Amino acid sequence: MSFENSSVVIRAIGSYVPEKRLTNEELSKIVDTNDEWITTRTGIKERRIAGETIQVSDMATEAAKLALERSGVAPEDIDLVIVATLSPETLSPSSACLIQDKLGLRKVPAFDLNAACSGFIYGLDIGKAMLSTGKYRNALVVGVEKLSAFTNMEDRGTCILFGDGAGACVISYVDEPDQGIIDCQLGSDGINARHIVIPAGGSKLPANEQTLKDGSQFLQMNGREVFKVAVRAMGQACEDILKKNDLTSDDITVVIPHQANIRIIEAIASKLELPMDHFFVNIQKYGNTSAASIPIAIDEANIERNFKKGDLILLVAFGAGLTWGASLIKWY
Numbered sequence: 001m002s003f004e005n006s007s008v009v010i011r012a013i014g015s016y017v018p019e020k021r022l023t024n025e026e027l028s029k030i031v032d033t034n035d036e037w038i039t040t041r042t043g044i045k046e047r048r049i050a051g052e053t054i055q056v057s058d059m060a061t062e063a064a065k066l067a068l069e070r071s072g073v074a075p076e077d078i079d080l081v082i083v084a085t086l087s088p089e090t091l092s093p094s095s096a097c098l099i100q101d102k103l104g105l106r107k108v109p110a111f112d113l114n115a116a117c118s119g120f121i122y123g124l125d126i127g128k129a130m131l132s133t134g135k136y137r138n139a140l141v142v143g144v145e146k147l148s149a150f151t152n153m154e155d156r157g158t159c160i161l162f163g164d165g166a167g168a169c170v171i172s173y174v175d176e177p178d179q180g181i182i183d184c185q186l187g188s189d190g191i192n193a194r195h196i197v198i199p200a201g202g203s204k205l206p207a208n209e210q211t212l213k214d215g216s217q218f219l220q221m222n223g224r225e226v227f228k229v230a231v232r233a234m235g236q237a238c239e240d241i242l243k244k245n246d247l248t249s250d251d252i253t254v255v256i257p258h259q260a261n262i263r264i265i266e267a268i269a270s271k272l273e274l275p276m277d278h279f280f281v282n283i284q285k286y287g288n289t290s291a292a293s294i295p296i297a298i299d300e301a302n303i304e305r306n307f308k309k310g311d312l313i314l315l316v317a318f319g320a321g322l323t324w325g326a327s328l329i330k331w332y
């Protein structure tokens, strides 16, 4: 079977963030920091916190319901669920299975993937590959995080950065060439894994009294090192995907980068020689929501800038693993 005359497109997208806000002002009462430092070093003003009653599957379900409603695809026509998260609700069952149930979908394949902040782009590439076999017609690709559950509120180097939220899209196989998800380029570099880790809670070091005492169930990061690698890897991923597709940065309608730090985004803009208004930024409102950051940003960028069919969108992300990915989307 040939799929040259077909494509996999993003039909619609939706997002959800919890109502509770944690402002820089409030954080400065918890750790030794201040609004001026956080704003100038990261661009973040506040982030959303799910709290005890809102779980990963709740946030993802809200985002997915919106995406389904906007797509016109009925829940019973979803054939596959892919959930990118590094903060799953439980290690087992997968968050994808919980979401399949909450949405009342058919008993379709559902699984989680962990590529940290690059997870949503990994999900798009995997979704595209699976739909391109012709076996599935419509899939939900979700990026969701409850990073507040893994944030050490005594560590000012990390607690200022992260927030909770979800974004979801419906992707569909269509009988039209050269549309939608044009290309994805993914990569990883495990040798530098040590720069972002959650040491405890996995099979190597299950939670115990000691891990609770030393806080090793929380995310730990070498921020300065991550910053440098992020700029290099995201810049390179953008350049590679543009070159491979015979495009230049001038062909791109908007770049939607992972929202980790405004200075990382500015450095990529300068590398691509694009003005900052070519980049969509909402980090000030949500901080770094890891796998949820890109789908939330696509949803908001579309609402704000009203994408038109044919607009070229460049997604780029970087995260723990280390992982990275870029994706070229022709808006459908």
Ligand SMILES: CC(C)(COP(=O)(O)OP(=O)(O)OC[C@H]1O[C@@H](n2cnc3c(N)ncnc32)[C@H](O)[C@@H]1OP(=O)(O)O)[C@@H](O)C(=O)NCCC(=O)NCCS
Pocket (backbone or CB within 6 Å): 032, 033, 034, 037, 038, 041, 042, 117, 156, 157, 160, 221, 222, 223, 224, 225, 226, 227, 230, 260, 261, 288, 318, 319, 320
């Ligand atoms: C974490 C990050 C904001 C720190 O910014 P930075 O400019 O690298 O700051 P440094 O770590 O060099 O620290 C500079 C100083 O500020 C202090 N500092 C760190 N966090 C602070 C805070 N929240 N408030 C006030 N001061 C702080 C440090 O202790 C240090 O003080 P010193 O010079 O007296 O030792 C930045 O490195 C970053 O964003 N890295 C990338 C993180 C990321 O994106 N991770 C996720 C990847 S997807």
